[in-house]
Each structure stands twice: as structure tokens, then as C-alpha cells.
Amino acid sequence: MHELLLFASVPAHQHHELLQQLAGLTAMQPRHRLERRLIFKAYRKPGLINTRVGASQDLQGNEMQRLNKMLNGGMFYTQVVGPLDESDFGLNRSSAGDPDAAMSGTEELPTNGPTYSYENQPWKLEFRDIPEAGTRSAVTARLMASSSLPKGDISTPMTAWGYSFVSEYVVEGDIFVLDDIVIFLHRVLNYPTEPQSHEPRRELPPLSDMVLLERSGSYVLQASITVQDGGNQEMMKTASQHLFGLREQLKSAVRLEQADRLSLDTRAK
């Protein structure tokens, strides 16, 4: 699968306005989204032998070659993404004893304490390639793949697969969908404290304690289209035309642009 992207930086003061503009444009209410994102980095295990040594005669399909390259060639940063709910975060210390504080929580667990259960956290593995170089169209295009992972503790299987945990953060934002374009207006929250151990957290701090990565509170607007068959130039072209259409529509509000390729470089050095 391929992903076509445009990005824009949205200053905090424009956020509310833009939310409404997007709601109007897409004719839908924003869907709030909270995500835990864990960054894993591949490392080459000692003793791992590349099975494809020497000249192989059999020609592989394009996708197969890509997959092989992905697995054996370069090493990449990979993200493990887990959806969160606001009730997953620890409660505010000020309202810890207040039964009303659990109002927004899930129905089945109206407890006072943090309801987050690491064991039941669903995960998704998201692989993103470095954006394609030298594409003439002004969109960021990259190979992507994602798949579901087992629930719960994820660092053990990831370690077994040759990934080491790097860091994690939380993404907070709103999603809109316009035709085939997914618009994600989001920002990054960091955990207030350094982790004790070098693995994903098992408990989450109160949401209000999370620290903004961008301290002025600005958001990132990401417009993306997923193209199933990235080899189909016609499809890719249509998709980027759609993105350009959106860019034109939002021109007066934000400037959607291609991202700096190296800032999305997922290759692990």
C-alpha cells in the first residue's frame, strides 16, 4: 500500500477555527482520537544470516522484492500504535476522590482509580518507508503497511522480532474524512516523567499532566490518501489530484505542503 500525504503546521490560535472549517468542509463532526505510539527500532541480531547470498535466478515480483528489502535489507524505525480513551489516563489529583470524574469513562468500569489496563491494550504495527525520492508531484508518497498485533505486553514479541524500544508519546487530535482523504489534525504529547525502565509504560499519567512537545500548542494537519496499489501510476495520480484539490480548498486557511523527506526518514542508522 502507498500513502500520499500533505502536511501543514497550524498555530494554536487557529486550531479552533480550523476545526470548524474542517467540520464544515467535510460535513462531519470531528472524531476525537487519542493514540499511544511506541517507537521501535530494528537492530540486527548477531548471527542473523542473509539468506539471499549470491545471484538468484528467480525473478521476484515488485512487491516481493520490496518486502524482502524491508525484512532483510535496511533497518527501520517502526511504530506500534494503540488507541486510547480519555478514561484510560489517570485521573486528576484534584478530582481523584470525586465520583463525577469518571463520567467520561467506559461504562463497565466506573471506578475511581485509573482504568487503564495495559494487558488489554490493542496494538497495531505501522510500518512506514522513507518517502519516495524525486517524485515530481508535490506530495509526499511512501510505502506503508500495517497489521494487528496481540493485545497486552508488546515489548516481548517486538524484541523477539528484532526490535528494541526507543520511546513513546501520545498523539491527540481529531479526524475528519473527506471522500478518500483522511484529515488528521493532531499534536504530540510527551509523558511528564522519564520512564523508570526501558520499556513501554504500564500506567498512564493524568491527561492534563502530559507535556506538549510543541510548547506553543500548535497542531499538525495531515491529509492522507491510502492507495492500495502503489504501482498503478494512474491511481497515484488521481489520489494526488484529490490532495491538490483539498489544498486549493484550504488555501485561505492553511498551506498544505509536502513534508521534508528526511524528516520522515524511518531508516535506522
Next chain:
Amino acid sequence: MSTPTKDQIKALEQSRQRLVQLTHSLASLIASLNQSDPLPSWPSLQSQATILSNNLLSISEHLSENQPLLSSLVAYPGPDFPGRTQAPTLEQLLRTKLDPRVEDWVARGRRRAVPDTNSNNNNNGGDGVTADNDNNLSEHDLAELWHWAPVEANREARQRDWGGDYTLEERQGGVANVVTGLRRVLDDGEDDLESSGSSEGEGNEGQGEDEEMEVVGVRMRPGAGAVAGGGGLEFDIATGGAHGASAVGGEDGGVGVQKVVAPVVPLEGILRFMTTGAQPGQR
């Protein structure tokens, strides 16, 4: 006088071509300045300037290379030159003196090129005034200035973070606390700028210049009424502190009270963090 050789004609032809190139690039610069609205971006202006200076460089190189030839060449009309119909061209070619306008340019250029003689009396009217202002410094002073400037500029530069609109100190203290003194707010609520609660007195000078000084409030010092200059003013310096108030919670509700703050971390930094976990600012 013999007819010019092939090489000589080639040299002449080359100078003609280079001059044509120069006029072309000048014309395109003028056209872009005249036509584009808003004015062309800095990069394009700079690239055009580079092209021009390269053109000039190649011309001057070429001219100095062929100086003996060019200074010894004389133009005269052959018998078959259509002098009647091409009179202006003929005059132009046979002219030994420069065009008065061009003469002015050359004179100005010569004057600039002459090493400073500390004479500031140019009788050429308005155009030379600004140009000669910097010639007031003597050779020695200039050298001293050049010696001093890089060190000093470097020292100053080290104290600053060149990332954006805020200084390092301001950023360390939390951008949300910086009171820029600018009135660019979403609504008319200009009092919202006063975040640290100091009352803004009547002696509020230099609103625009406070931008980098973290001066939150300016007021007349009691009892120092009519002191001249800034002596009677007190400055409240913003204290660095938590920005937590506006951090995560429901700031979306109160749009009217929000300040216009440009993002500190560039988009690239955020994306890089999201991709690899590299903290912005450390590469």
C-alpha cells in the same frame, strides 16, 4: 591598419555575446521587479543577483584579457556602409566620447573606486550622498571595525537561539509567558496580553521594542515624575514559569483570549520526533 584576424573577430564576438547576456539578465530582473506582485521572493532575487554578478565577472575578465586588442581597435565606415539610412548606428559607432549618462555612471564608479581621501564634498547632487556616508571612516577605523565586528557578532550570536521569533531566555521561561507588546490578538481583548497581572501604567513607551526584553509592565516610578529619558520607568521582568495553564486542557473553549503565538518547533522537527523519537533541537 590591417583587417582584424579571425581570432580578433572571435574576441569581439565573444564580448558582444557576453554583453547581450548581461542585458538579458538585467532586463529579466527589471521585468520581474516591475511585474510580479508581491515582489519576487528573496531566493529568486538572490539567484538573479548571482547571475548578474557572474555575468559582470565574465565580462570584466574577458575585457581585461583582450585589453590590448580592444584598446587598439578603431572603427571606421567602409565605402559600402549605408551611411544614409543607418546614420544613428554610424554615429554610435564613431563616437569617441561616452554618452553623457554613461559618463556620469563611470565618474561615479571611479569615485567609489578611489581609495578614501576623507573628502566628503561631492558636487554631484543627491545620488552620491548616501553612497559616501560610509566613507567618513578613515582607513584605520575601518580596519579596526572589521577586526572587531566578527568577534563581537559571533559572541552575540552564541547567546541566541536562532530558531524563531523568540529568544532562548524567553523560550526557557515558557513561550506562553512572553508578552510581546504586539497588539495582534484575535479579538480586541488587548488586556489579555497582561498575563502576569502587573498594571500597565501611563508611561508605557516603546511597545514594539519590548519584544525581546521580557518586559511585562512599564510604569512611572513613584516620585520620579519628570525625570528625562527612561530614568523614571520601572520594568517588570517576566518570571519564567510553568505554562501548564494552557497546556492540555480545554483551551479550545476560549478562543478569544488566545494569543497569536507562532509554533516554536518547526514542522520538520515534529515529524522527525514522531518518526524516530529524536527530540527536536538535537540532531
